[in-house]
Amino acid sequence: MKRVVNGKVFDTGTAKLLSSFYFGSPGDINFIDESLYRTKRGAYFLAGEGGANTKYSRQVDNNSWSGGKAIFPLTIEDALEWAETHDTESEVIERYFKLEKA
Template sequence: MKKVICKIEYDTDASELIQKKVFGVFGDPKGYEESLYKTQGGKFFLYGYGGTESPYPEETIKRLAADKVKAWQNS
């Protein structure tokens, strides 16, 4: 998935997958996955998708500040 945020392109295919988290099970409408990526330019972002009742009812990409990465990884 690709998304441009503030003139910066975030692309899951061109970025390094750092970590993935799964919440719930396949088919659970509240279940979802979040994946942490790092771009070639050193920017971090989250890619999320999930069930219709999850925080990610549609595929989305969100920027993640470098100082928030450890907190996300430890949550």
């Protein structure tokens, strides 16, 4: 998937896939399939698709919603939070994010 967001090109074909999350079945209103990426320049983004009851929904009529696809740029803090929340392997997190020792 390739999209221009805020004047920047985000392309899943050239970015590094860091982690993925999948829930439900396609066609379900709560279905979600998203992946965390990092560009060669160090920008993070989510690319995914989801049902009508997710952040990927789109309005198709006055009172009707459908699933859709999108790319969302993320701050480094938001990317780290997503990775931690979605059980990304600790090796991936340690490699791409600066962490403090506990």
